[in-house]
Amino acid sequence: MTFDLTTFDLTAMPTTFDLLHLILAGAALLFLILGVTKRSGSSADAAAPVSHAPSSVSDKTLTPEPEPESTPEPAPALLREASPEAALQLLSLLQQEARLIDFVKEDLSGFSDADIGAAARVVHEGSLKALNSYFTLVPVRDEAEESQITLAEGFDASEVRLTGNVVGQAPFTGTLVHRGWKVAEVTLPKLAEGHDARVIAPAEVEL
Amino acid sequence: MIFGRKKTLSQPVVSESAPREAVTHQETGEPRYSVGIDLGTTHCVLSYVDLQDEDASPNPQIMPIPQLTTPGSVEEKNQLPSFLYQAHDAELATADLALPWNAQPPALVGTLARNLGGKTPIRLVSSAKSWLCHGGVDCYSNFLPLNGPEEVAKVSPFEATCQYLDHLRCAWDQHFPDQHLVAQDVTITVPASFDPAARELTAEAARQVGFQHLTLLEEPLAAVYSWLESSGDHWRQQVRVGDIILVVDIGGGTTDLSLVAVTEEAGNLALNRLAVGDHILLGGDNMDLALAYRINAKLAKEGKRLQPWQIQAITHACRDAKESLLSDPDVLDVPIVVPSRGSSLMGGTLRTELTRQEVEETLVEGFFPRVSVQDHPAQQARAALSQLGLPYAQDPGVSRHLAAFLSRQHSAAEELLGQPGGSFIKPTALLFNGGVLKAPTLAARTQDIINSWLTDAGAEPAKRLQGLDLDLAVASGAAYYGCVRKGKGMRIRGGIASAYYVGIESSMPAIPGMEPPLEALCVAPFGMEEGSSVEVPSREFGLVVGDPVRFRFFGSTTRREDIAGTHLDYWEPEELDELPEIQATLPLEGRSPGEVVPVRLAARITEVGTLCLEAIPREGSERWQIEFEVRDNP
Numbered sequence: 001m002t003f004d005l006t007t008f009d010l011t012a013m014p015t016t017f018d019l020l021h022l023i024l025a026g027a028a029l030l031f032l033i034l035g036v037t038k039r040s041g042s043s044a045d046a047a048a049p050v051s052h053a054p055s056s057v058s059d060k061t062l063t064p065e066p067e068p069e070s071t072p073e074p075a076p077a078l079l080r081e082a083s084p085e086a087a088l089q090l091l092s093l094l095q096q097e098a099r100l101i102d103f104v105k106e107d108l109s110g111f112s113d114a115d116i117g118a119a120a121r122v123v124h125e126g127s128l129k130a131l132n133s134y135f136t137l138v139p140v141r142d143e144a145e146e147s148q149i150t151l152a153e154g155f156d157a158s159e160v161r162l163t164g165n166v167v168g169q170a171p172f173t174g175t176l177v178h179r180g181w182k183v184a185e186v187t188l189p190k191l192a193e194g195h196d197a198r199v200i201a202p203a204e205v206e207l
Numbered sequence: 208m209i210f211g212r213k214k215t216l217s218q219p220v221v222s223e224s225a226p227r228e229a230v231t232h233q234e235t236g237e238p239r240y241s242v243g244i245d246l247g248t249t250h251c252v253l254s255y256v257d258l259q260d261e262d263a264s265p266n267p268q269i270m271p272i273p274q275l276t277t278p279g280s281v282e283e284k285n286q287l288p289s290f291l292y293q294a295h296d297a298e299l300a301t302a303d304l305a306l307p308w309n310a311q312p313p314a315l316v317g318t319l320a321r322n323l324g325g326k327t328p329i330r331l332v333s334s335a336k337s338w339l340c341h342g343g344v345d346c347y348s349n350f351l352p353l354n355g356p357e358e359v360a361k362v363s364p365f366e367a368t369c370q371y372l373d374h375l376r377c378a379w380d381q382h383f384p385d386q387h388l389v390a391q392d393v394t395i396t397v398p399a400s401f402d403p404a405a406r407e408l409t410a411e412a413a414r415q416v417g418f419q420h421l422t423l424l425e426e427p428l429a430a431v432y433s434w435l436e437s438s439g440d441h442w443r444q445q446v447r448v449g450d451i452i453l454v455v456d457i458g459g460g461t462t463d464l465s466l467v468a469v470t471e472e473a474g475n476l477a478l479n480r481l482a483v484g485d486h487i488l489l490g491g492d493n494m495d496l497a498l499a500y501r502i503n504a505k506l507a508k509e510g511k512r513l514q515p516w517q518i519q520a521i522t523h524a525c526r527d528a529k530e531s532l533l534s535d536p537d538v539l540d541v542p543i544v545v546p547s548r549g550s551s552l553m554g555g556t557l558r559t560e561l562t563r564q565e566v567e568e569t570l571v572e573g574f575f576p577r578v579s580v581q582d583h584p585a586q587q588a589r590a591a592l593s594q595l596g597l598p599y600a601q602d603p604g605v606s607r608h609l610a611a612f613l614s615r616q617h618s619a620a621e622e623l624l625g626q627p628g629g630s631f632i633k634p635t636a637l638l639f640n641g642g643v644l645k646a647p648t649l650a651a652r653t654q655d656i657i658n659s660w661l662t663d664a665g666a667e668p669a670k671r672l673q674g675l676d677l678d679l680a681v682a683s684g685a686a687y688y689g690c691v692r693k694g695k696g697m698r699i700r701g702g703i704a705s706a707y708y709v710g711i712e713s714s715m716p717a718i719p720g721m722e723p724p725l726e727a728l729c730v731a732p733f734g735m736e737e738g739s740s741v742e743v744p745s746r747e748f749g750l751v752v753g754d755p756v757r758f759r760f761f762g763s764t765t766r767r768e769d770i771a772g773t774h775l776d777y778w779e780p781e782e783l784d785e786l787p788e789i790q791a792t793l794p795l796e797g798r799s800p801g802e803v804v805p806v807r808l809a810a811r812i813t814e815v816g817t818l819c820l821e822a823i824p825r826e827g828s829e830r831w832q833i834e835f836e837v838r839d840n841p
Contacts, residue, residue: 089280096277102550111553118558122546187283193310194302195279202278204548206326 085197089188092200093134098126101200134188140180149176238392238420240383241689243267243429244375245396245682246368246409248336248460249492250286252682253375256690258392264439265690267683272378274317278303284318285679287374291332291367292320293352293360308377314370325519329355334460335371337597338364340398340405340486343787368412376416389417392692394685398463399425399483399704402762402786403818404835410815423816424688426681427454427465428480428699430640433684435697437674443476445672446636449624451481452672453634455609455653456681457643462487462605464612466632467699468623480701481619482632482764484612485784489600491526491643494570497603498525501569502543502559517557520545528561529570533646539563567648575652576604580631580660583611606656613660615765615781622767633666638675645677702734703812706766707820708775708783710759711746727761727783729773731810731818740811741771742823747807750822753800755792758833762786771810791822791833808833 094100103123108116131137140159143149151160153170159180162172191197239259245252253272256265271283278299292315294304299315306312315323324331332351339346349361362370372395379388397409406423413421424432431454435442446452450469456462464484470477499522503513513521521543528541540562547555584602602608613631620632637654644650650671658668676683691698708727730743750756761783769775775783793804806822809830813819820833 092277099546099552102546102552106551106553108553115553115556118542118544118556119546119552121542121544121558122552122556125544189276189280189282190273190307192279192281192302192305194300194305196300197279 085191086188088197088200089191090134092197093130093189094127095201097130097133098123100127134186135183136185138182138184140182141176143176143179145176145179147176148173238390239386240391241265241686241693242379242388242391242393243396243424243682243685243687243689244372244393245426245429245679245685246336246371247289247458247681248334248490249289250459250678251289251371251375252286252679253379254679254682254686255391256686258690258693265436265687265695267433267436267686269679269682270379270382272317272375273307273381274374274378275304275306275315275319276317277319277322279305281305281307282318287317287371288321289316289333289336289371290321290324291316291335291351291362291370292323292327293330293332293355293362294323295330298323306377308381312374312377314374316370316374326516328352330359332362332367334597335364335367337460337488339368339408340401341597346408365408365412368409369415372412372416372418389419392420392422392689393418394422394424394429394688396424396426396429396681396685398461398486399427399465400463400486402486403707404787406817407835410817421815422688422692424685425465425480425483425704427456427463427483427640428467428701429681429684429688430454430456430638430675431467431478431684431699432687432691432696433680434638434672434675436683436687438672446476448476450635451620451624451632452478452636452638453613453657453669454638454640455644456640457605458490458641459492460488460490462489462600462608462641464609465704466616466619466634467701468620470623476697478697478699479623480699480704481623482616483704484608484764487600487608488597489603489605489608490641493599493603494574494643495522495526495529497569497573498522498529498561498566501565502561505565506557506559511557513557516548517545525561529566530646532561532563532566533570533648571648571652574603574605575649575656576606577656577659578604578606578610580610580614580663582607583614584608605653609653609657610660619765619767629664631660631664633661633664634669635667636672637669638672640675640677640680642678700736702736702739703731703818704733705762705764706733706769707731707786707810707818708761708763709789709808710761724776725759727775727778728808729766729769729771729775730808730820731812732770732773733763733767735810735812737812737816738814740809742809743807744772746772746774747805747825748822749803750791750793750806752793752798752802752804753795755790757788757790760786760789787835789820789833789835791831793822793831806831 091101095102099119099122103119141149151162151170151172151174155170159182162174163177164174237258239257241256241258243254245254251272253270254267255270256267269285271285272287273281273283274287276282276284279302294315301311304312304315320331321333324333329352335351338344338351344350344364346364349363349366351362351364351367352359355361376388379391393413395409395413397406401409410421410423431452438445446469448469448471452467452469454463454465454467456464462484463486466481466483468479468481470479499518502521502525503518506513524543524545528543531541532538540560542558542560545557546552547557549555584600584604584607600608610631613634616632617630618632634657637657639650639653644653654669654671661668687696690696706729708729711726711728712723728743728746732741735741748756763769763778763783765782766778791806793806798804805825807825809821809823811819811821820835821830822833823830
C-alpha cells in the first residue's frame with residue numbers, strides 16, 4: 001500500500017468525469033477512510049482533536065519501523081490495534097450521505113460516462129457534505145503549490161515529506177509539490193452502546 | 208375521527224431519566240441563566256446567556272442539541288427538528304434509540320424522527336405547533352399523526368410540544384448538570400399571531416415539563432431583540448424617532464409580520480410594538496415543494512413518471528439547489544440527481560437540473576409577485592374553523608399578504624407617532640428573519656416590492672436593518688430578552704397586540720327566521736401589558752352553577768381605542784376575527800346545582816404573557832377561570 005492521506009485532494013477533483021478519474025476518486029476516498037479511522041481509535045471519544053497529524057499514519061502503520069542499527073536484536077515495535085468501530089462508522093456515514101459503497105462496488109463497465117457522471121455527482125456531493133460535517137480539513141502548508149519554500153531545522157517530518165535529492169542538513173529549500181491535508185478537528189457522531197456498527201447500511205423493505 | 212371533549216392528560220409526558228431530586232435543590236436560588244427557546248414549526252433552537260456574567264453586553268450562545276441522526280448514532284446539532292416519530296415495535300432495536308441521558312427515551316424526536324418519517328409518513332407527527340392555534344380541534348386529544356392507521360399510537364399536539372421541550376430539557380441538564388433547565392429563566396417564543404388559547408397551551412406544555420420561571424415572547428420581537436443585541440449601542444444610529452420597523456419573518460412553515468415604532472421617552476429612544484399580522488401558514492417548505500412539483504411536471508413531459516419517494520428526494524435536492532441559485536447570480540443551473548433506492552447507482556439514477564429561470568418563475572414570481580399595495584389575498588372563508596386539516600394559506604403570494612397587512616394597519620401609527628395613516632402604513636425600516644429570507648434574491652425582491660409601494664405613495668424607501676443570523680436570531684433574541692427583563696437593555700413596549708371581545712346575543716323579541724343579532728363586549732383592550740388587569744364594568748352575566756356556559760369569542764388587531772366594557776353592536780367584517788369559543792364553568796362548591804350566579808368578567812395578562820379571563824361573582828371574593836381550550840366539536 002503506497003497511498004496515504006496526502007493523495008486525497010478535493011480541489012484536484014476532475015471537473016469532467018471519466019472512468020479512470022472516478023475510480024481514482026473512489027479509491028482515494030476509501031484510503032482516506034482507512035487512514036483516518038485507523039488513527040482515530042475509539043469512536044466514543046468523538047471530540048478528541050487529532051492535532052498530532054493523521055499524516056503520520058503511513059509512518060506508523062504502512063512502512064516498517066526503522067530498525068536500530070546498534071542492537072542486533074530488533075526491539076518489538078509497539079503497533080496499536082485500530083478499533084474497527086470508527087472505521088465502520090465512517091463507512092456508514094459515507095454510504096448514507098454519498099452512497100460510496102454502492103458506487104465502488106458496482107461494475108461500471110458497460111455504462112456511459114454520462115451515466116457514471118450522474119452517479120458521481122451523488123458520490124461527490126455526499127462525500128463533500130460528510131467530510132465537511134465531521135472533519136475540519138486544513139492544508140499542512142499554506143504556501144502556493146509549485147513555489148519555493150524553506151524548511152527550517154527541526155521541522156516536523158510527519159507533516160512534511162522530503163523527496164528527490166534528499167542530501168545535506170536543514171534548512172532545506174525545495175518546491176512545494178503538494179500542500180498536504182491535515183484534520184484539525186473530528187466530530188464523529190456518538191454511537192449507542194449496543195449499536196451494531198458492522199451494518200453500515202441496513203437492508204430496506206417497503207411494506 | 209373523534210376528538211375528546213375534555214382536557215385529558217393521561218400521564219406525565221416528561222421522561223423519568225433526569226434526576227428529579229436535583230430540581231428542588233436550587234428552587235430558592237436565583238436562576239443562573241436566561242434561556243431562549245425558539246419552539247419552531249419545523250425546528251427548535253436553544254440559546255442562553257449567563258446572568259452572573261457581569262459583562263455589560265450579554266452575548267447569547269447557541270447550545271448544540273444531541274439527537275439521534277441515524278439509529279444508534281447521536282450527533283449534536285444547533286437545530287432540533289420538531290418532529291416526533293411513532294416507531295413500530297419491530298422497526299428499531301431498543302439499543303439504537305439510546306440518548307446520552309436515557310437509554311430508553313420515551314419519544315423519538317429530532318433529525319432521525321424526520322428522516323424516518325420521510326419514508327414512513329403515516330407514523331410521523333409534524334407541525335404540532337400549527338395545530339395549537341387551529342380552531343377546530345381539541346389540542347389535548349390524541350389525533351396525530353393525522354392520517355395514521357388505527358394501530359399507530361396517537362399523540363396530541365400538546366403532548367408533542369411537551370416532548371420537544373422535554374428533549375431540550377434533558378439535553379440542557381446533561382450539558383449543565385448543576386443548573387437544571389426548569390430552574391432557569393426560560394423565554395419561549397410564539398408567533399405574534401398566536402391566539403390566547405394557543406399561547407396558554409404553549410405555557411401549559413412548559414409547565415408540564417416543569418419550567419418554573421417562564422415567559423412567552425413574540426417571535427418577531429425576539430428578532431428585534433436579537434438585532435438590538437447584535438448591534439450593541441449602534442442601533443441608536445440606525446433608526447431615529449418616528450421610524451416604523453416592519454419585521455418580516457418567513458420561516459419553514461409560517462410567515463409572521465409585526466410593526467415596531469421608534470418613539471422618544473424622556474429624551475431616549477424607545478421601541479413600541481404597534482401591530483401584528485394574521486397567522487399565515489406559508490413558508491420555505493411550500494417553496495421547496497413548489498420547485499419539486501415543477502421538476503416533476505418537467506420530467507412528466509419527458510415521459511418519466513416519478514414515485515412519491517423520488518418527489519421527496521427531489522424536494523430535498525431542490526432545497527440545496529435553490530440556495531445556491533438564489534445566492535450566486537453566476538450559477539445558471541444546478542443538477543438535481545436522485546439516486547436509485549437499490550444498491551445499484553447506475554441503473555435507476557435520475558438526473559435533471561433546476562435552472563435559474565425555473566427558480567425565478569416559481570419562487571420569485573410565484574411567491575413574491577410584483578403587485579400593488581391594493582392587491583390582497585382572497586379572503587379566506589371562516590369555514591376553516593370546522594374543517595379538519597391545517598388551514599394552509601390559499602394564496603402563496605407573500606407580497607399580497609404583506610400588502611394586506613400594511614393596508615389593514617394603515618392607522619396603527621396615528622396615535623403614537625401622530626402620522627396620518629393614508630391607505631397603508633409606511634414602514635421606514637425593514638428587519639428580515641427566517642430561513643427563506645437568507646436568499647439574497649428573495650430578500651432584495653421583498654425590499655423592492657415594499658419600496659415600490661412607498662415610492663408610489665410618495666414616501667421615502669425603507670432601509671434594511673442588518674446583522675441577524677436568520678436561523679438562530681429568534682432563540683438568541685429570546686435569551687437576550689431574559690437579560691432585558693433584568694434591566695440590562697432596552698425593552699420593547701407593546702402589551703397584547705389584539706383586543707378581545709365576547710359575543711352576546713342581543714335581548715330582543717324573537718323574530719322567526721332571523722338570528723338574534725350579535726353584539727360584542729370588549730373584555731381585554733388592545734395593548735394590555737404583562738401583569739395588568741381590567742374588570743369589565745356595566746355588564747353582568749348569569750351563570751348556571753355546574754353547567755358549562757359558552758361564549759363566542761373575538762379578537763381584533765385593528766380596534767385600538769376600545770376599552771374594557773365597550774359595547775359594539777356593529778362592526779366591519781374584517782375588524783373582528785372570530786376565535787374558538789370559550790367556556791365558563793362554575794364549580795358546585797357550596798352552591799346548589801341550577802342556581803344562577805350573577806358574575807362580572809375580568810381580564811388579566813399573566814407574568815408569563817398569557818391572557819386570563821375570569822368570572823367574578825357579585826358577592827364573595829372568588830374568581831373562576833374561563834377556559835380557552837374547549838375546541839371540541841360540540
